[in-house]
Amino acid sequence: MKRARTLVRLGAIGGAGGVAALVAVSATAPATEGCYTHQCDQSSVTIGLAPDGGVVGTGEVSWNGNEVTWESVPQQPAPDQIWTTYAGNQTITFVYGPDAGIPSNATVETVTAWVAAQGDATQANFTLAGGGLAEFSNVDTTSVTVFNDTCQTYFVRIVVVFTVPDAGSVEGGNVDGGTAVDASEDVTDGATSD
Numbered sequence: 019m020k021r022a023r024t025l026v027r028l029g030a031i032g033g034a035g036g037v038a039a040l041v042a043v044s045a046t047a048p049a050t051e052g053c054y055t056h057q058c059d060q061s062s063v064t065i066g067l068a069p070d071g072g073v074v075g076t077g078e079v080s081w082n083g084n085e086v087t088w089e090s091v092p093q094q095p096a097p098d099q100i101w102t103t104y105a106g107n108q109t110i111t112f113v114y115g116p117d118a119g120i121p122s123n124a125t126v127e128t129v130t131a132w133v134a135a136q137g138d139a140t141q142a143n144f145t146l147a148g149g150g151l152a153e154f155s156n157v158d159t160t161s162v163t164v165f166n167d168t169c170q171t172y173f174v175r176i177v178v179v180f181t182v183p184d185a186g187s188v189e190g191g192n193v194d195g196g197t198a199v200d201a202s203e204d205v206t207d208g209a210t211s212d
Contacts, residue, residue, distance in 0.1 A: 058107045058169035065090075065102065066113030066161070075115015077176075085127070086120050086180040088162075093132075093144075093175065100137030101173035104166050111156070111163040112176060120159045124180035129154050131164055133172040147174065 066076035077090045090112050091101055102110065114120055131152035134144040150167035152174075157163070162178050 060107045060109075061105060062109045062111075064111045064113060066111075066115055073113055073115050075118050076112055077114060077118070079114070079118050079120060081119075084182045084184075086124055086182055088114055088118065088120060088178045088180070090174070090176040095138060101132075101134055101175045103137070104133065104164075104172045104174035106166055106169035106171055109163060109165045110174070111161055113161045114159070120180060121182050122159050124159050124182045126157050127179045127181045128177075129157050129162060129179075130177045132175045132177075134175075135172065137173045144175070147172075 066074060068074045077088050078092065080087050080089075091099055095101065104110065131147040131154075132144045133147040133151060136143050151172075153165040153167055155163045155165070157178060159180065162176055164174065164176060166172070166174075
């Protein structure tokens with residue numbers, strides 16, 4: 019930033035015994051500097067909605083006892099997948115979808131974001147995101163929203179861990195309408211066996 023310059027001119031007005039006038043002219047540089055391009059314009063994206071507005075869901079869900087983990091993409095994605103592009107000043111809402119298997123009575127335990135410079139995030143090319151890089155809102159059993167309050171573009175991976183009360187032990191991720199299914203119990207449609 020340039021230093022401010024002040025020009026002072028002293029002079030007499032009205033002859034002898036006149037009043038001295040002080041004229042100060044100040045030329046200063048703008049007090050703030052910033053981005054003057056459109057690289058950091060605000061934007062919003064919703065992932066997991068169909069073109070007709072229906073919910074198709076996104077991400078992957080896994081069960082471990084009474085914990086349900088949703089992740090936007092695996093840490094090391096398959097060859098045809100990458101982490102989600104995360105532009106500066108962008109809000110992304112990930113919609114899990116009704117078929118994700120996250121029960122409505124689940125409670126959010128943790129929400130974590132990782133960012134990477136490359137979309138495939140192989141090996142050590144990622145780090146935990148914190149502060150203005152990952153501002154979360156509206157985290158529940160249907161979606162999670164994250165805001166990048168910087169002007170830098172990254173790739174992001176979001177993980178939400180839920181606790182499900184009274185879920186019992188779920189083996190292999192078998193969930194039926196949000197209720198844990200125990201394969202050892204014989205449940206039939208009202209029929210009895212002899």
